[in-house]
Amino acid sequence: MSPATSKPSEGRRRVQVDAIRPHVDRGRFPVKGVVGDSFRVEADVFGDSHDRIRVQLLYRRKGTRRWSETPMVPQGNDLWEASFLLEEPGAYQYTVEGWVDALLTWRTELAKWIDAGVEVELELREGALLLEAAAERAKENDDDAEALRLWARQLREWADDPSGRGAPSELAVAPGLLEGELPRLMETYPDRSRTTRPRRTLTVEVDRKRARFSAWYEFFPRSTSPEPGRHGTFADASAMLPYIREMGFDVVYLPPIHPIGKTKRKGPNNRVTSGPGDPGSPWAIGSAEGGHTAIHPELGTLDDFVAFRRRAEELGMEVALDVAFQCSPDHPWVAEHPEWFRQRPDGSIRHAENPPKKYEDIYPLDFETEDWEGLWDALRDVFLHWMEQGVRIFRVDNPHTKAFPFWEWLVSELRDRDPGVILLSEAFTRPKVMYRLAKVGYAQSYTYFAWRTEKEELVRYMEELNRPGVREHFRPNFWPNTPDILTEFLQTGGRPAFMLRLVLAATLTANYGIYGPAFELMEHTPREPGSEEYLNSEKYQLRTWPLDREDSLRHFIARVNRIRREQPALQRNDTLHFHPVDNDQIVVYSKSDPGGDDPLVMIVSLDPRHTQSGWVDLHHLPLGLDGESYELEDLLGGERYDWGPGANFVRLAPHTSPAHIFRLRPHDSGSSSGGSS
């Protein structure tokens, strides 16, 4: 026979705590939240038999010892629920405790016996014993301890008089026994010596609100000079900030601002050779003038950068920097730390390659280097350098080509210093890899949105992003374009294509961004047919943008961003719901805010060429309009419509109104407070 299994140290912990949620991989990674959230926790908790249980939600700031707690409330089917407030950025831990509560069980059964008219002498004597034990636990509060002892004495007196004051009919009306004082005392001093708590605590990483709700504007500062051909400076870029602010953005994101390599520098349109005046790609980082902590001299000085950042902040915006961990052959690290790169047998350094392509202007860092610890420190110090200059938002280039253990450590390091730091993952790769980057700490992530143009694709993708297992950690940031992505839809769809993609990006998720001025000026010519690269891309050359052009979308964008700021429903992702419409070229979805504001209904055409119409049915959950009529106000166009019960007709003309953002108000909502209920 095998040796006996060992018993637990305490076999009388009879409550089972199961399936605490939200969680990411059962606590291997943190859930994400933002400051001000009421963080709702659910758990399946139950005991054996009919005994009553009590369940508490425990929570604390990570790094503190003392738990706060709040009672969980049963929702039926062994599901319990409670919430706590996420008060400040940083990590909170939470867990759930449950125990069989002898006092509550006694009280529940006593009430039933009394109700059934059954004599309860023994129950009263048992209660007296339980109350005396509770009085012991109450000893830090003299008044309560005394009250419990008095109740114990009272119960015994009643027990001695089972056909008089201790009769069920008398006890049913005894003040404070079944309701009031005694239940309150019993709830305050439970016996928690056999409490069950799961081994693993869960964590929620709390970001500031901008991690969940932000509108990004990417631009190249070197293209901001008013004189064509002159390299733009931070001072020029500062002059453009009011223009960006007027459009309503809150994050200005700059491609890398560091010295650009000269060896193998790329020419315009990604030509492998460059001329003397060609500025090169900002992502070929590093030259004799410095690396990831230096500033490209043609943009200005560190002071100029700080002045730029300050100006943005005065205007209510934040500057986000690009962190691209790769080096031009001229980067100082190449000479100082050749061991951080992969050496070849001939002593050369291996450049980036993806057979059969070679990228000779770029050396990747080798995360398998023997000095990985030194490399990690240096990379962290790049972030810390810019955080010391006041930068708290970073867009990280290709994080999926660097080791995951590095990111997990790095994010933890950075959040230790400033839990307000926000990292956006620029990983356009396989879904599980993108999700893992979010799990290890990226606050926001690029997505496949740019390529989701059909209704079915959009609906499925939103379902995927909002499903359990994704929504707890992955915050999508939708970009209709980037310097690398000019989709066929934008190339060929004209002005309506830009408008409808903007509305989709800005209302499907709470984080979105555009690469401008290319976007608002509807730049749409690819380098060559079939390519998603821009012709004459700013990545390889200076551009001058006619920001005042008559047909610019800047005012349209400003309107969309104003609606986003005014409508809390657009500042979250979890209330998105699609609604039926009998036309595959129209997508209808709603968002609401638990705060009680009117819900919004977005009706967007996916066809930039033809007028589309259809019948829309909003009489479904979660709007709850069953059989009612209501008013729709188009926050984009200003028109108002009265819609009746059943399906209602919409018509979207690409050049005048490819999209509506409706505020929906039931007709009787204003007067219901005076109603008969």
Added chain:
Amino acid sequence: MSPATSKPSEGRRRVQVDAIRPHVDRGRFPVKGVVGDSFRVEADVFGDSHDRIRVQLLYRRKGTRRWSETPMVPQGNDLWEASFLLEEPGAYQYTVEGWVDALLTWRTELAKWIDAGVEVELELREGALLLEAAAERAKENDDDAEALRLWARQLREWADDPSGRGAPSELAVAPGLLEGELPRLMETYPDRSRTTRPRRTLTVEVDRKRARFSAWYEFFPRSTSPEPGRHGTFADASAMLPYIREMGFDVVYLPPIHPIGKTKRKGPNNRVTSGPGDPGSPWAIGSAEGGHTAIHPELGTLDDFVAFRRRAEELGMEVALDVAFQCSPDHPWVAEHPEWFRQRPDGSIRHAENPPKKYEDIYPLDFETEDWEGLWDALRDVFLHWMEQGVRIFRVDNPHTKAFPFWEWLVSELRDRDPGVILLSEAFTRPKVMYRLAKVGYAQSYTYFAWRTEKEELVRYMEELNRPGVREHFRPNFWPNTPDILTEFLQTGGRPAFMLRLVLAATLTANYGIYGPAFELMEHTPREPGSEEYLNSEKYQLRTWPLDREDSLRHFIARVNRIRREQPALQRNDTLHFHPVDNDQIVVYSKSDPGGDDPLVMIVSLDPRHTQSGWVDLHHLPLGLDGESYELEDLLGGERYDWGPGANFVRLAPHTSPAHIFRLRPHDSGSSSGGSS
């Protein structure tokens, strides 16, 4: 500033292993399997960058040190898969390892460079270094080590001659380089020093096959005497075994066989008083004659019981005993271990109660006793006692009213001694409680099946039982009746009701059972209207059953059980699939077996009163009959039908054929081996 986060001891474990499945609560509880299963494991595994990874499934018998392993195969989208054989009962552990494989990456890239016609001198020299390192790892196999060194030398020779034998065109056809010997050697000696393996290993508890596939027959041995009024004995019960075997059952389950209490003994029809001849309820366990390890003298001796068990086994059946952990007031433990019961203030022992009901013939055990360890040992010893008498299957009464930690320990104790032990949980309670009992080790579970009579209810319930999170641990055992459950459907539906409920129970899940002879004799009168208790229930009195009655369902049951034994599709739960039919009184579902036998299609009327007809469409996954015609053979009735593409008509008459069990065979399946494909 907070202290820096510590780095991992090895930051270069670049592979991420995620979501290994199946699992139950990420390894908190074991998954269940049965002997002979090919146990399929999946995991999401990926690294950063384009480097190639390799992934291995590791598994071992629990308690052994050495892992066996098998390569996992990528299925796309970062999903990897492999299987291992569950060879014997007991626990197996499994986990997944992955690593970035420099050899595989090198070989993949080399092939691409060669294919692109790019010179590979440096790649060859890098390969030589990798092979020399591999030769070091191969040092226990002299031949392979030597072969690797030879290849290294060969690569260097080619590198020295880049426009001759080392040219891409020559290398593309070099024997053993891109296919054959070198790839094989490289696969055999990877560098696994930076392998990733999740902290927690998963466990699969392997049962013998009967845990998943069994047909139970419950009967009261005391009602087997041929003389009305005489208490049946084990000898009488033995005489009934051939009758049960002819019906095709493989588990005979007896209600408790222990001495029955005399104090407060219940009379017929659960009357609170009994007369001198009343036998009492077998669940009121214990008298002066003994407790849970004793045998009720009127049934016989321990030897008689063992003879009965042996006779059952000769006939190919197994005996299951009832374990009901509760005591009559006369149970020896009441005097020997009063501390195992809850004492009241007047020195009495608390009987079972659920206000406002009291059960004065029963004392529950107190799992909060100070001597819980002694109690646990005594309860375990009850099982061990009967296991020593050769019993390996137990039906446990009301396990949800005993502490969960006890069951988890107990099952582990019992399986340590005999991993072939099977416990059936008789918990009719809330779903999460029932699932938890399965998680802590119950091999089979009673269900809500008896009350699921509408089509929608049945479909939803089967979906619930087969969903991830349930199917890994919960094995349903469907009972159309029990001594406690005579449903309204059986009370009122007549013979067709019994027939169709039997077919549903026997084909929807692989484990099922009936309480007989009440079932085959269609006993259907309740104690009173609205009750689910039998009138003159055997629980409280002796009965004599006319087993040879002309209208008995015994031959019908025998046919159903024979089909179950002959058709592997009915011996598992995971291939169940419902099919459309345009009549809510008919349910159509299929089951198949991966072994390649023909799939079965069950077509069952839910209406015991009227003939029902409808159009059935089987042209959907998973049967894959798109556009084909096929033959259906009714294994119950023997008829054959040819069905064409599209919907086909069925008609179910309650008294002649309330159900079909069709074997489905495509018309061309016999001849396809001679076909043109």
